[in-house]
Amino acid sequence: MEGARIERVETRRADLRSPFPADFVARLQGQRVRALRRRAKYLLADLESGDTLLMHLGMSGSFRVVKGRKDAVQGDFYFERSRLDVHDHVLFTMSSGATIVFNDPRRFGQMDVIDAAGLTTNRSLKSLGPEPLDRAFNASALARALKGKKTTLKAALSDQRVVAGLGNIYVCEALHRAGLSPKRKASTLAMASGEPRPGAAALADAIQAVLKDAIARQHRYRGDDRFRVYDREGQRCPRRGCPGTIKRIVQAGRSTFFCPVCQR
DNA sequence: CCGCGGGCCTGAGAGC
DNA sequence: TGCTCTCAGGCCCGCG
Numbered sequence: 223m224e225g226a227r228i229e230r231v232e233t234r235r236a237d238l239r240s241p242f243p244a245d246f247v248a249r250l251q252g253q254r255v256r257a258l259r260r261r262a263k264y265l266l267a268d269l270e271s272g273d274t275l276l277m278h279l280g281m282s283g284s285f286r287v288v289k290g291r292k293d294a295v296q297g298d299f300y301f302e303r304s305r306l307d308v309h310d311h312v313l314f315t316m317s318s319g320a321t322i323v324f325n326d327p328r329r330f331g332q333m334d335v336i337d338a339a340g341l342t343t344n345r346s347l348k349s350l351g352p353e354p355l356d357r358a359f360n361a362s363a364l365a366r367a368l369k370g371k372k373t374t375l376k377a378a379l380s381d382q383r384v385v386a387g388l389g390n391i392y393v394c395e396a397l398h399r400a401g402l403s404p405k406r407k408a409s410t411l412a413m414a415s416g417e418p419r420p421g422a423a424a425l426a427d428a429i430q431a432v433l434k435d436a437i438a439r440q441h442r443y444r445g446d447d448r449f450r451v452y453d454r455e456g457q458r459c460p461r462r463g464c465p466g467t468i469k470r471i472v473q474a475g476r477s478t479f480f481c482p483v484c485q486r
Numbered sequence: 487c488c489g490c491g492g493g494c495c496t497g498a499g500a501g502c
Numbered sequence: 503t504g505c506t507c508t509c510a511g512g513c514c515c516g517c518g
């Protein structure tokens with residue numbers, strides 16, 4: 223997509239989680255994609271017009287690139303429409319001849335077009351916390367974010383306003399790596415007399431390690447047996463020398479997996 | 487404002 | 503084997 227022009231956009235239904243904006247197609251067609259980037263769990267494609275295409279995969283969303291030949295036009299596309307799935311909801315036909323297909327069975331995904339001001343005012347973007355993979359993210363940044371949080375570490379880390387980009391699974395994984403209990407009060411890792419508490423450094427490191435590892439290994443959220451604690455209730459704790467057994471509890475309506483022995 | 491619970495949606499997996 | 507049922511996730515909304 224990057225550097226190519228969006229020749230045609232087709233939405234194959236009226237909505238994902240919410241309806242596509244009325245001018246969705248009009249504001250995209252004919253625009254060159256200046257740059258692709260990410261903020262939290264959102265994908266952003268900056269366009270020549272100054273608008274930005276905002277995309278979220280939700281739970282089950284994915285993109286695939288279908289290559290075609292421009293001289294083999296099938297309808298308005300460069301490939302056989304019979305190759306489309308019922309859950310292929312948005313098609314971007316690019317000037318490169320490739321078609322980018324957005325597939326999302328559960329339709330928890332999101333697509334929107336925002337203007338430049340929207341980058342700071344859009345509801346989805348404006349309250350996001352720090353990026354854990356930014357250089358600026360460290361124990362102090364995390365401690366500041368957790369300051370005054372009355373809730374548990376699990377709930378705080380799941381809150382995109384505190385730290386951007388962690389989902390249920392990676393919160394569990396990061397807390398285990400850091401040796402911190404998901405039930406612990408979040409503010410206990412906040413600053414104390416100008417210094418981050420010891421656990422904050424461990425947690426900041428663990429968050430970064432979990433995300434880098436997941437990206438490098440191309441984790442999938444289900445059917446993936448490479449998590450240390452997620453979906454491992456009743457199994458031995460993977461920490462060296464720890465005799466604990468992974469436990470499952472429910473916090474804020476979501477499953478938490480942790481080791482009660484080594485996570486304090 | 488904050489935190490929590492419910493709801494959206496489908497398919498994988500469990501249970502009969 | 504095949505049917506039904508539950509439940510998982512991210513995010514938004516409404517409630518207290």
